[in-house]
Amino acid sequence: MTDVDLHALRRGDERAYRAMVKEYHSALFRLALIYSPSRAIAEEAVQETWLAVLRGLEGFEGKSSLRTWICRILVNVARRRAGLESRTLPFSVLETEGEFAAVSPDLFTRTGPWPGHWKAETDDWSRLPEDKLLSRELQDVVTDAVAQLPRTQREVITLRDIEGWSAAEVFEVLGIQDGNQRVLLHRARSRVRQLLQDYLAPPVLN
């Protein structure tokens, strides 16, 4: 979104507005789903967001990018609708405290000449064909895995890995500092990786 687009939008240019609505829909809807019990309610949050965007358009000063500004509005709207604090919450300590292991400690040796090393081989995904990665079935596994994450992890992985935003943009929208983003991203990626592994090579039951 450029200054020219912003100008067009303020001028009442329907084409510019429609293009923006289409471009941002996926990110807005994905974020809204985090706080909404159904797709219909997530769509309502998106609609309310655009109403707030139009109301605030004249006052938008361009201190942040238009897309982070719009996503911030969406997060506030969707959180408020879900009965959560509408302003950006302080980083939830609950999601970083406590024991966490990216990989079960059972998979590593405890004794012997190499304590803390892999007991068995790890699956080699380097030959995983591209069409397998893009398959509907695998993508559904990823979608479900993300949907099961604790809320703050889901917010961060959605913007960073699914939407491809920078840490700075995610800070603008969620107010979570880089270091905490990394902790959340690490936990979220570890969980998604685990579920992908279970899908690609289901554990053998004894």
Next chain:
Amino acid sequence: MNMKSIDCIDLVELVTDALEDALDNETLLSILDHLPFCKGCDDYFNQVLVTVKALSQQPATTIPPRLEASLMKLYREWAERSVVA
């Protein structure tokens, strides 16, 4: 081997920090020293990369026509009130 060697169980906790360029040089070097000699960690590191790639390929949601129509209506109403000809 580097002065500070790293165990597999610790390396797996540093993959995101490594990818985010958030490690000090010594730790990063210990990982780079470790990977070529450890197929388990090398495969694990690659699994995380594949996971990130799979996440980036989540299909985009297109806007339902009904919602698009109602958002266009919002805009027209806003423009009628707010845009000075």
